[in-house]
Amino acid sequence: MNHPAPTPWKVAVTHEPTRRAAPPEPVHDGPRYPFDHHAEGFAHDPWSTYRELRERCPVAWSDRYDDGFWVVSRYADVQAVAMDDAGFSSDREVVLPATRVGRIIPLNADPPDLTRYRHLLNPWFARPAIERLETEILAFTTQRIDAFIETGRCDLVTDLANPVPAMTTLALIGLPVEEWHAFAEPIHRSSYHRAGHPERDAATVAIGGLRGRMRDELAARRRAPREDLLTGLVRAEAEGTIDAQEAEDLAVMVLIGGVDTTMAALSSAFLRIQRDPALRERLIGEPALLGPAIEELLRVDPPVQGFARTVTRGCVVGGQAMAAGETLFMLWGAANRDPEAFPDPDAVRVDRSPNRHLTFGIGGHRCLGATLARAEMRIVLTEVLRRLPDFAIDEAGVELPDTIGIVNGIVREPATFTPGPRIGA
Numbered sequence: 208m209n210h211p212a213p214t215p216w217k218v219a220v221t222h223e224p225t226r227r228a229a230p231p232e233p234v235h236d237g238p239r240y241p242f243d244h245h246a247e248g249f250a251h252d253p254w255s256t257y258r259e260l261r262e263r264c265p266v267a268w269s270d271r272y273d274d275g276f277w278v279v280s281r282y283a284d285v286q287a288v289a290m291d292d293a294g295f296s297s298d299r300e301v302v303l304p305a306t307r308v309g310r311i312i313p314l315n316a317d318p319p320d321l322t323r324y325r326h327l328l329n330p331w332f333a334r335p336a337i338e339r340l341e342t343e344i345l346a347f348t349t350q351r352i353d354a355f356i357e358t359g360r361c362d363l364v365t366d367l368a369n370p371v372p373a374m375t376t377l378a379l380i381g382l383p384v385e386e387w388h389a390f391a392e393p394i395h396r397s398s399y400h401r402a403g404h405p406e407r408d409a410a411t412v413a414i415g416g417l418r419g420r421m422r423d424e425l426a427a428r429r430r431a432p433r434e435d436l437l438t439g440l441v442r443a444e445a446e447g448t449i450d451a452q453e454a455e456d457l458a459v460m461v462l463i464g465g466v467d468t469t470m471a472a473l474s475s476a477f478l479r480i481q482r483d484p485a486l487r488e489r490l491i492g493e494p495a496l497l498g499p500a501i502e503e504l505l506r507v508d509p510p511v512q513g514f515a516r517t518v519t520r521g522c523v524v525g526g527q528a529m530a531a532g533e534t535l536f537m538l539w540g541a542a543n544r545d546p547e548a549f550p551d552p553d554a555v556r557v558d559r560s561p562n563r564h565l566t567f568g569i570g571g572h573r574c575l576g577a578t579l580a581r582a583e584m585r586i587v588l589t590e591v592l593r594r595l596p597d598f599a600i601d602e603a604g605v606e607l608p609d610t611i612g613i614v615n616g617i618v619r620e621p622a623t624f625t626p627g628p629r630i631g632a
C-alpha cells in the first residue's frame with residue numbers, strides 16, 4: 208500500500224486531455240484493500256476501517272462486487288470527484304452492489320438531463336415549500352408521540368423515526384399518509400439486508416409493486432390534477448419537459464430518497480444524545496444550539512456512507528491513476544471524519560465551525576431533500592427533548608441492521624421515559 212500521499216486540500220482530479228473512444232482494459236495497479244461496506248461486523252464499526260483507509264491507502268482497489276471498484280476515503284478526493292460530473296458518471300446505479308430497483312432520477316442521470324430534472328424538482332424542495340410542509344411534520348410528530356406518551360415507553364425508531372419521515376415524504380409526493388407503513392417497509396428491507404438475502408429479494412419485488420402504484424397515481428393525476436408533486440410531474444409531462452417513464456422514475460426517487468435516510472439520521476441522533484448527557488443538557492437548556500448540533504450529528508453519523516460513480520475517461524484521483532469504465536466508491540462517511548477537514552473528527556462538537564460535511568453529498572447531485580431532512584430533524588428532536596426529555600434507550604434492545612452499506616441507521620431503540628399528557632386533538 209505504498210501509495211503517494213496527496214496534498215490535502217490541493218488534490219484535484221486530473222484528466223487526460225481527450226475522452227477515450229472506448230474503455231481500455233482496467234489497470235487496477237494501485238494499492239489493494241479488501242474493502243466491503245456490507246461485510247459482517249462492518250455496521251458495528253465502520254470508523255476504524257475508514258481511518259485505516261485514509262491513513263494507509265486513501266485511494267485503494269477493492270475486488271468486491273462485480274468487477275471491483277476504487278474506494279476513495281479522503282475529504283479532498285471525495286469532494287473533487289463529486290464535483291466532477293463530466294469525469295465521473297452517475298448513469299449506472301450509484302449503490303454497490305446494484306439494488307436493481309430500476310432507474311431512479313436525478314440520482315442515475317448526468318448533465319444535461321440531470322439539470323433538466325433538478326430544475327423541475329427544485330421548487331418542491333426549496334425553502335418556501337418546506338416551510339409550508341413544516342405544519343404537517345409537526346402534526347405527524349405530535350400524533351406519533353401522543354400515541355405512546357402516556358405509557359412511558361416506546362420504540363424511538365419504529366414509533367417515531369420511521370413513521371414521521373415516511374409520512375412527510377408521502378405528503379410531499381401527494382400519496383395517502385396513512386399508508387406510510389406499506390410504502391416504507393420495502394424500502395427499509397431493501398436497504399438493511401445484503402444482496403442475496405431473501406428479505407432483500409422480496410423487498411426488490413415489493414418496490415416493483417410501489418412503482419406500479421406510482422404509475423397508477425400518476426395516471427389518476429392526469430385525469431384529476433391536485434396540488435401535489437405527482438401533479439407537478441404530469442404537468443411537466445404535458446409540457447413535454449419529461450416523458451411518462453421519467454415522471455415515474457422521479458417520483459420513485461423522491462420516495463426512496465425521503466424515507467430511509469431521515470429515519471436513519473434520527474435514530475443515530477437519539478443514540479448519540481442518550482450517550483452524551485452533557486449534550487442532552489445543552490440542547491434542552493439552549494434550543495438555539497439544535498441547528499448546529501444537527502449538522503454535527505449528521506457529520507459523525509451520515510446516513511448514506513458512500514455512493515459510486517463510473518470513471519468516464521482516464522484520470523488521476525489522489526495520485527492514483529484510473530481508467531475509463533472503472534467504478535469508484537466515494538465514502539462520505541470516511542470524508543466526514545477526515546482530520547484534515549475536521550479537527551478532532553470523532554468528537555461531537557456542537558459549535559464546530561465551519562462544518563462542511565458531505566452527508567448530503569456535494570456538487571451536481573447534492574441532496575435535493577437536505578432542507579426537508581433538516582426541518583424534520585429539527586421538529587422531531589425539539590419535540591422529543593421537550594416532551595420526553597429523560598428518554599432512556601435500553602441499549603441491550605438496540606438492534607442494528609445486517610448492513611449499513613446503503614443506509615446507516617438503527618432498526619430498534621426501545622426506550623422508557625416519564626409519562627406525559629397527550630396534546631393533539
Ligand code: HEM
Pocket residue numbers: 289297301312313314315321325376379460461462464465466468469472509510511514539565566567568569571572573574575576577579580
Ligand atoms: C438525512 C437525510 C438525507 C441524507 C443523508 C441524504 C443523502 C443524500 C445524498 C448523499 C445524495 C447525493 C447522491 C449523489 O451524490 O449521488 C442525495 C441525493 C438525493 N436525495 Fe437525499 N438525503 C437525505 C434526505 C432526503 C430527503 C428527505 C429527500 C426527499 C424527500 C431526498 C431526496 C434526494 C434526491 C431526490 C436526491 C437526488 C439528487 C440528484 O441526484 O441530483 N433526500 N441524498
